[in-house]
Every structure is written in structure tokens, then in C-alpha cells.
Amino acid sequence: MRPKRRLAVDLKATANLIGALVKYLGLAVVFPIGVALLYDDPVWPFVATGAITSGFGLTLERATAGAASRVGVREGFLVVTVIWLLAAAFASLPYLFAGGNQLSHPVDAYFEGMSGFTTTGATILTDFDELSRSLAMWRQFTQWLGGMGIIILAIAVLPRLRVGGRQLLESELPGPEIAQLSERIRNTARRLWFLYIGLTAAETLALASLGWFGIDERMNVYEALAHAFTTLPSGGFSTQANSIEAFSAAAQWIIVVFMLLAGANFALMYRGIIRRQPRVFVRDEEFRLYLLVVGVAATALVVQLWSYGTAQGEAALRAGIFQTVSIVTTTGYATADFAAWSTLSLLTIFALMFAGASAGSTSGGIKIVRHLLVGKVLRRELEQTVSPELVMPIRLNGAAVDERTLRGIAAFILLYIGFWAVGAAAIAIESAIGGVDVGTLDALAISASAVGNVGPALGITGPMGSFEPLGDVSKLTMVVLMWVGRLEIIPVVVLLTRHYWRL
Amino acid sequence: MRIFLIGAGQVGFAVVEALHTDHEITVLDTEPSRLAALAERYDVATVEGNGTSRRDLAAAGVQNADLVIACTSRDEVNLVAGMFARREAKNATTVIRTSNVEYVELWRVGQLDVDFVVCSELETAHAISRIIGVPAARQTDIFAEGQVQIVEFDVEEGASEDVLGTPLREAKIPRDSKVAAVIRGDEMLLPGGNEVIRAGDRIVVIGSPEAAQAWSALLAPEGAAVRDVVIYGAGRVGSAIARVLLDQGIRVRMIEASPEKARAVAEALPDARVYNATGVDPDFLERERIGQTNAAIFAMRDDAKNLYAASLAEVHGVKFTIGIAHETVSTEAFEHAGIDVSVNPRTVTAEEIIRFAHDPRTKQVALLEGNRYEVIDVVLRDTSEYIGKAFREMPIRGALIGAVVRNGSAIFPHGDDVLQLGDRVIVFTQAADAPRVVNAL
Numbered sequence: 001m002r003p004k005r006r007l008a009v010d011l012k013a014t015a016n017l018i019g020a021l022v023k024y025l026g027l028a029v030v031f032p033i034g035v036a037l038l039y040d041d042p043v044w045p046f047v048a049t050g051a052i053t054s055g056f057g058l059t060l061e062r063a064t065a066g067a068a069s070r071v072g073v074r075e076g077f078l079v080v081t082v083i084w085l086l087a088a089a090f091a092s093l094p095y096l097f098a099g100g101n102q103l104s105h106p107v108d109a110y111f112e113g114m115s116g117f118t119t120t121g122a123t124i125l126t127d128f129d130e131l132s133r134s135l136a137m138w139r140q141f142t143q144w145l146g147g148m149g150i151i152i153l154a155i156a157v158l159p160r161l162r163v164g165g166r167q168l169l170e171s172e173l174p175g176p177e178i179a180q181l182s183e184r185i186r187n188t189a190r191r192l193w194f195l196y197i198g199l200t201a202a203e204t205l206a207l208a209s210l211g212w213f214g215i216d217e218r219m220n221v222y223e224a225l226a227h228a229f230t231t232l233p234s235g236g237f238s239t240q241a242n243s244i245e246a247f248s249a250a251a252q253w254i255i256v257v258f259m260l261l262a263g264a265n266f267a268l269m270y271r272g273i274i275r276r277q278p279r280v281f282v283r284d285e286e287f288r289l290y291l292l293v294v295g296v297a298a299t300a301l302v303v304q305l306w307s308y309g310t311a312q313g314e315a316a317l318r319a320g321i322f323q324t325v326s327i328v329t330t331t332g333y334a335t336a337d338f339a340a341w342s343t344l345s346l347l348t349i350f351a352l353m354f355a356g357a358s359a360g361s362t363s364g365g366i367k368i369v370r371h372l373l374v375g376k377v378l379r380r381e382l383e384q385t386v387s388p389e390l391v392m393p394i395r396l397n398g399a400a401v402d403e404r405t406l407r408g409i410a411a412f413i414l415l416y417i418g419f420w421a422v423g424a425a426a427i428a429i430e431s432a433i434g435g436v437d438v439g440t441l442d443a444l445a446i447s448a449s450a451v452g453n454v455g456p457a458l459g460i461t462g463p464m465g466s467f468e469p470l471g472d473v474s475k476l477t478m479v480v481l482m483w484v485g486r487l488e489i490i491p492v493v494v495l496l497t498r499h500y501w502r503l
Numbered sequence: 504m505r506i507f508l509i510g511a512g513q514v515g516f517a518v519v520e521a522l523h524t525d526h527e528i529t530v531l532d533t534e535p536s537r538l539a540a541l542a543e544r545y546d547v548a549t550v551e552g553n554g555t556s557r558r559d560l561a562a563a564g565v566q567n568a569d570l571v572i573a574c575t576s577r578d579e580v581n582l583v584a585g586m587f588a589r590r591e592a593k594n595a596t597t598v599i600r601t602s603n604v605e606y607v608e609l610w611r612v613g614q615l616d617v618d619f620v621v622c623s624e625l626e627t628a629h630a631i632s633r634i635i636g637v638p639a640a641r642q643t644d645i646f647a648e649g650q651v652q653i654v655e656f657d658v659e660e661g662a663s664e665d666v667l668g669t670p671l672r673e674a675k676i677p678r679d680s681k682v683a684a685v686i687r688g689d690e691m692l693l694p695g696g697n698e699v700i701r702a703g704d705r706i707v708v709i710g711s712p713e714a715a716q717a718w719s720a721l722l723a724p725e726g727a728a729v730r731d732v733v734i735y736g737a738g739r740v741g742s743a744i745a746r747v748l749l750d751q752g753i754r755v756r757m758i759e760a761s762p763e764k765a766r767a768v769a770e771a772l773p774d775a776r777v778y779n780a781t782g783v784d785p786d787f788l789e790r791e792r793i794g795q796t797n798a799a800i801f802a803m804r805d806d807a808k809n810l811y812a813a814s815l816a817e818v819h820g821v822k823f824t825i826g827i828a829h830e831t832v833s834t835e836a837f838e839h840a841g842i843d844v845s846v847n848p849r850t851v852t853a854e855e856i857i858r859f860a861h862d863p864r865t866k867q868v869a870l871l872e873g874n875r876y877e878v879i880d881v882v883l884r885d886t887s888e889y890i891g892k893a894f895r896e897m898p899i900r901g902a903l904i905g906a907v908v909r910n911g912s913a914i915f916p917h918g919d920d921v922l923q924l925g926d927r928v929i930v931f932t933q934a935a936d937a938p939r940v941v942n943a944l
Binding site: 387389390391392393395398400 | 759762765766769770773776777778779780787790791
């Protein structure tokens with residue numbers, strides 16, 4: 001008989017850290033409580049949510065008190081994966097308590113919570129007016145909180161776990177300044193949060209001023225804040241059933257700008273905007289390719305819309321650019337029901353779901369830098385086919401990229417495609433059995449949209465539709481895809497290996 | 504001049520050889536056998552001791568020196584010795600040898616407390632870049648801030664009739680240049696107007712850089728400009744050469760057997776194409792068309808490997824081969840085996856170091872043909888008998904003035920030109936006569 005292998009993960013220390021973090025998460029209800037008081041909505045769902053969450057965190061922390069406080073890389077995987085599951089549960093509690101007919105089912109509530117905290121933007125809602133003002137704002141707010149979590153994840157956690165090429169963030173911006181920036185992770189996070197909060201405030205002001213100046217009657221302070229909350233985390237939840245179509249052209253253009261910013265590397269923006277070194281944008285290979293991808297895709301969509309007669313003039317320009325930016329940055333807003341566009345446009349949108357924006361942004365998906373590096377690796381592969389002796393380090397912004405990082409990226413993309421394919425199959429099969437009106441392309445798009453944290457898909461689950469008709473298996477599949485996709489896949493898959501758990 | 508030399512290795516030997524007749528030299532080394540070998544051959548004082556020990560340096564009398572040269576093969580020793588020497592001998596000029604380009608850069612920005620830093624790798628790279636700049640040349644040196652070039656050519660059958668077989672008086676030699684010497688067998692001639700250049704001669708030309716190019720075209724009409732080179736070996740020498748050549752816009756391919764070194768050089772030099780290969784695999788040489796390169800440089804650490812790889816490269820059609828010869832004896836072996844040019848990093852380094860030992864009137868010295876001949880850049884003394892004399896009146900006395908530097912710009916003199924007060928002359932002579940020639944000027 002083989003001797004039993006020892007447990008390699010310090011579960012007690014892991015639980016202790018999770019408890020300590022969840023304890024603070026509960027404090028987030030202060031904001032929706034304020035909103036509820038302002039609009040005379042019931043306060044108890046949020047009070048209960050806060051009490052349950054913080055209570056759970058405190059209990060967990062107390063119960064595991066005295067644990068060795070050494071949480072290493074091994075525990076790190078477990079902490080991030082579990083935190084996102086718990087945060088989604090936390091976000092779903094108010095829906096359970098006050099979600100009415102639409103969201104009170106646990107699967108639906110959890111779906112909405114996960115879609116919020118992973119900043120995906122896929123929704124179960126069909127009747128947006130039924131929701132109270134405070135609950136609607138809570139939905140938006142969970143995405144904004146998720147965005148803050150993602151910044152920490154991207155800057156501090158994933159690079160340490162050496163996940164799927166994420167360590168690039170460190171090497172990506174050479175120079176003493178960034179070395180200093182990443183010297184103390186806490187400091188870095190604080191600076192980038194400052195940028196995140198500043199951009200949110202700027203967007204809120206820009207949008208609200210449209211209301212103040214009478215340019216957009218529907219854009220009041222509430223709507224401005226609600227949409228700023230879901231633009232910068234590239235979330236995509238809206239208070240409106242028809243998303244951003246509900247607002248004026250001016251509001252749509254403003255949102256395009258902020259979506260583009262949300263899809264840029266926050267560390268790069270910090271240097272470029274706060275430190276006033278705009279040249280870093282020009283020098284950064286990923287940023288250039290990001291703009292190129294958006295430019296080419298937007299041109300293609302505009303041409304399609306114009307030539308198919310879907311829209312003309314400024315409307316075509318706006319629709320094409322808005323939808324492109326929204327999908328590439330994995331925000332998921334819409335100003336038009338693209339699910340009803342021509343097949344060519346559908347395929348364009350579908351393809352864009354695999355792009356993703358910059359690493360170090362709040363966007364999801366594969367991300368431009370990985371495409372860029374895989375492209376370079378492919379080129380090297382072809383050259384080495386002719387001359388196997390050639391030594392060609394892959395460079396990013398002039399600096400050579402570690403071969404391990406490149407392998408990590410290849411593994412990431414393979415797993416990404418794998419999860420997408422399996423997810424699409426699960427959704428297609430259940431929909432076929434359950435008689436839900438989801439075609440093959442729709443199922444493929446739903447899966448791609450979920451794992452890429454985009455939000456809307458095609459067909460009945462398009463930007464103006466809802467995921468409500470899907471079966472529970474499909475919804476739970478999407479929950480898993482959103483969770484896995486947000487954590488950049490590898491941390492979750494690592495947990496499935498025997499090596500992780502046992503020595 | 505009192506010279507204090509730390510390190511009796513190859514560079515040390517070369518320095519002593521060039522300087523022992525005119526200067527008082529003390530050599531410090533940790534190795535008694537090397538000191539004995541040196542003392543046997545030359546009239547120098549030798550002291551056994553450690554260059555990194557301030558006490559040893561003081562005991563050996565470093566404080567009396569006018570010039571301190573630290574030229575061991577170890578950078579750290581040279582650095583420490585150089586710094587101690589500066590403290591002990593306040594008025595001495597300190598020169599250290601290094602094999603690390605980084606120290607040269609530090610010294611340039613004033614971060615290294617010594618007077619001069621000479622880097623073997625960099626000097627080698629520059630020597631090779633000069634050779635490649637003039638394709639038919641065996642060796643070239645730059646004088647007067649790049650305005651004057653000394654080039655040594657092998658004259659072969661097929662050279663232009665303009666210079667071959669015609670008395671120099673009538674030959675159409677390129678403007679602003681002069682044939683300083685003709686080396687025929689073991690004989691060296693300072694050519695007069697009746698001298699005829701024959702195939703098989705080796706000639707030394709002094710002229711402007713443009714003239715050097717023109718000579719190159721005359722002597723090797725098919726030798727087009729070098730656009731693409733292959734460097735064998737990506738060690739410090741190979742990398743330094745690659746860097747210098749890439750800066751001149753030459754396409755560089757490198758062949759390195761060690762995967763780590765290959766990766767490192769590929770990371771450091773994005774514009775070079777690097778192969779991880781031994782360079783002696785015929786399939787590889789064939790597939791990568793190594794034979795079609797303009798020039799191949801063999802900069803591996805092992806002279807035998809350089810020789811073998813060069814022979815193989817020639818078999819595959821490489822027209823122009825340059826070998827790095829680390830051992831003094833290898834130079835002859837390389838030449839015998841048909842390697843076109845060989846460069847010994849230690850000789851090149853010694854040549855740089857020797858510059859500092861000449862009297863203050865001497866600006867620069869180049870050594871030709873393994874130290875047998877010297878080209879010296881020297882300022883005329885105010886009382887020189889040559890001032891006011893036209894060139895045609897000057898007697899030939901075992902030396903030839905190839906160029907004059909007046910007020911910072913170079914002049915290539917004709918018979919009627921007259922030397923003036925304050926002129927600098929670039930003069931070619933036998934090494935043995937050099938002190939006498941400098942004294943006379």
C-alpha cells in the first residue's frame with residue numbers, strides 16, 4: 001500500500017486570511033445603505049448582508065486564530081479562488097432578500113453576483129424597473145468593487161503566482177520609476193486605486209454635466225454614477241434594459257472614451273497621465289496594438305453597418321465604434337441590439353470577444369499582450385523551422401521575455417480555448433434538451449462571453465436580452481466560466497491537480 | 504621615464520619589449536617564473552609581489568614611478584593596483600587594462616580614479632572595424648583624430664596597372680596619400696620616385712581615409728565594401744566586435760556553441776542574428792550560406808578552434824577571414840594557414856598602453872609587422888633643424904614623413920611644402936630607429 005501523502009496546503013492559515021479579508025468586504029454595504037436611505041428603500045437587506053458577511057469573516061478568523069500566518073504562494077491560489085466565490089455570494093445576498101421574482105432564486109442571485117464581482121455584465125434581469133433604486137445601484141457597485149479587486153489581483157497577486165504570463169506586468173515597464181512603483185505592492189495598489197477612483201469621478205462628472213446642461217435629460221447624477229461604476233471596471237451592468245441606447249449620443253461618446261481608458265494598462269496610465277509622461281503610451285507595444293485592434297475592428301464594423309444599411313452617417317460611426325470598444329474592453333455595454341445585425345457583423349463581434357484589452361487593466365479575456373507574444377513566438381517558430389540553430393529571444397518593449405513566461409502564455413491560451421469549448425458544449429446540450437432558443441453560434445458566443453468576462457452574447461442573450469431563459473446547468477456553467485476567466489484560469493486549474501494538495 | 508608595470512603576462516611582455524631600451528622599468532608580478540623569463544631577456548628590475556597589496560607596491564617603489572601600468576589579466580587586480588598607485592605615486596600617470604567595457608564607460612564619466620583605461624576587447628573590436636573598413640588591408644591605424652590613416656596592404660597580381668609595375672613618380676596613386684614603405688621579403692625600402700611596386704610586395708600607405716579606400720579599390724578591385732560579417736564566438740571579444748560593427752550599419756551574424764552565451768548575446772544585441780551552433784557542421788554552413796558572407800571573424804577563445812573553423816569557412820567559400828590570435832605564436836600559424844588577417848588582443852592592448860610611455864611630444868604610436876616598424880605622431884621641437892625646410896630638400900635617413908598636422912588639420916605634403924613651427928608629423932620608421940628619429944625631429 002502506498003503511504004498517504006501529506007497535505008501540502010496550510011488550510012488553517014488560508015482560512016484565517018480569507019476570514020480577515022471577508023470581514024472587511026462586509027463593510028461595503030455602507031454605500032448601498034446610504035443610497036437606500038436617500039431613496040426611502042428598505043435598509044435591512046443591506047444591513048443583513050453586511051452583518052452576515054462580516055460575521056462570517058470574523059467567525060472564520062476567530063476559529064482559525066493562532067494559525068501560522070505564513071501564507072505562501074501555495075495558499076495564494078486557494079485564497080484568490082475562494083475569495084471570488086465568497087465575494088459573489090456576498091453580492092448575491094441582497095438579491096436573495098429583496099430581488100423580487102427575478103433574482104430571488106439562489107442560482108439567479110448567485111449568477112448576478114458572480115457577473116457583478118467578475119465585472120462580466122451578463123444579467124438575468126428582464127424587468128429593470130421592478131428593481132429598487134438602491135438594489136439597482138448595488139448591482140453597479142458590486143462591479144466597481146470587483147474592479148478594485150482586479151487591480152490588486154493584476155498588480156500584486158497574479159504576478160506572484162506566475163500565472164499565464166502575468167509576470168509581464170513587472171517587466172513590461174522598465175526603468176527606475178516603475179521598479180519603485182512595484183517596490184511596495186501596497187503603495188502600488190493605493191496609487192492605482194487613486195487613478196481608478198479619479199477616473200470614476202471624472203466620468204461621473206462628465207456624464208452628470210450632460211444632465212446639468214440639458215444635453216441629456218435622462219442622465220442625472222444617479223445614472224452618471226451608476227454607469228461610471230460599471231465603465232471603469234469594464235463591467236457593463238446598466239440600470240436600463242436597453243443599456244446605453246437609453247442615453248444621448250454625447251453620453252455614448254463620453255462612455256467610449258472611458259471604456260478605452262479602462263482597457264489600458266493602469267500602471268501605464270499612471271505614468272502617462274499622473275506622472276505626465278505621455279510618451280510611454282507611444283512606446284508601449286501592447287498599447288499600440290490595442291489601439292490598432294480597436295481601430296481596425298471599428299472600421300470593419302462601421303463599413304458593414306453602413307453598407308448593410310443598418311445605420312448611416314454619425315449613427316453608423318458611433319454604433320460601430322461603441323460596440324467594438326465595448327466588446328474589446330470586455331465591458332459589454334451596447335447602444336444597439338447587435339444580436340439583430342447581419343451574420344457578418346455577428347461573426348465580427350464574436351471574434352472580438354477573444355481579443356481582450358491590455359494586461360493590467362480591468363478587462364477580461366485573453367488580452368492583447370498575449371496575442372502579441374504568441375504572434376512573435378509563431379514567427380520565431382517559422383524562422384527556426386528553416387534555421388533550427390537561430391537563437392531569438394522574444395522581446396516586449398525591447399526587453400527579452402523569459403521563456404517560462406511564454407510557456408505560461410501558451411498554457412493559458414490552450415486552457416482558455418478548452419474551457420470555452422467545454423462550456424459552449426454544456427450550454428448547447430442543455431439548451432437543446434430544454435428547448436431553449438439558443439443556436440450553435442449563440443452557445444459558442446455565450447461561453448466566449450462568460451469566460452472573457454464580456455457580458456452580453458448573441459441571440460436571445462444579446463445585449464438587449466437576458467440570460468434568464470437558460471437552464472440552471474447553463475447558468476452554473478457560466479458562473480464557473482466567469483470565475484475561471486476572471487482569475488486568469490490557471491489558479492483554478494492548479495487547484496485541480498494532485499500535486500497542489502499533497503506533498 | 505620610470506615605468507612601474509604590474510603584471511608580466513603577454514601584455515606585460517609586449518610593453519616591456521617596446522619600452523625597455525629607453526625607459527627604466529620595474530615589473531611586479533606574483534609569479535617568480537614569469538619574472539625570471541622577463542629578466543632573462545630584458546634589462547628590467549623585477550619584484551615578486553601582489554598588485555593588490557599596497558605594502559607590496561610601496562616596497563617595490565611605485566612611489567618613484569612616472570608611469571604606472573596595471574596590465575594583469577584580471578580586472579579586479581588592475582583596478583585595485585591602479586587606485587593604490589594613485590595614492591602612492593601622486594604625480595604618476597596611471598593606466599589600467601580591463602577586459603570589461605563597463606569599466607571603460609565608468610572611466611569616461613569620471614567614476615574611475617585612474618588616468619587611462621585600456622580595454623583589450625574594445626581595442627580589438629576597433630582594430631577589426633578598421634580592417635573591415637578597408638577591405639584589402641592587412642592592418643590599419645587611425646591618426647590625428649581620424650584625419651590620417653595608416654594602411655598596410657598586400658599587393659597581389661590583378662591589382663590595378665595604375666600602381667603596379669610603374670615607377671612611383673609616374674604611378675597614378677590616389678590623392679592625399681604616400682607610399683611610406685615597401686616591404687619585400689625581409690627587406691624594408693623607403694621608396695624613392697624610381698621605386699616600382701611589384702606583386703608580392705607588402706606596402707604601407709599613409710593618407711586620408713578617402714585615399715585609403717581608393718587604394719583598397721586599386722589593389723583589390725573586386726573587394727566591395729563589407730556589408731555582412733559572420734563572427735564565430737560570442738564571448739567578450741566577439742560581442743565587442745559585434746557591437747562596434749553593428750554601430751557601423753554592418754549586418755552581423757554570430758555563431759556560438761554555448762546555449763547560455765548565445766541567449767545572452769541575442770538578448771544584448773537585438774540587431775545581430777545569433778546561431779547556437781559549433782560552426783564546424785558542414786550542413787549548417789551550407790544551409791545558412793555562411794560562405795557568401797563578406798568577411799568572417801574567428802573570435803573563439805581557443806586559437807586552434809579559430810584556425811580550424813577558419814579553414815573550414817574558407818573551404819565553404821568565405822573570401823576574407825580574420826582570426827583572433829590569443830597566443831603570440833598563433834599569428835604565424837594563422838598566416839601560414841591562409842587566414843587573411845590575424846589580430847592579437849594583447850598586442851593591440853600593449854600598443855595602446857605604449858602610447859603613454861612616449862615623451863610628451865609623441866601623440867600616438869602604431870606598431871606594424873609584429874613591432875618591427877612604428878608609425879609615430881610627433882610634434883616638432885621648436886629648435887628642430889627641419890623647420891623651414893621643403894620636403895624635396897630633406898635627406899632620406901631611415902624614416903619618412905607621411906603627413907603633417909597643422910592647426911588641427913591634416914596636410915599630405917608634396918615636394919615644395921615646408922615644415923613650420925608647431926607642426927606635428929606622422930612619420931614611419933623601423934622600431935629600432937624610432938628613438939633616434941623622434942630625437943632628430
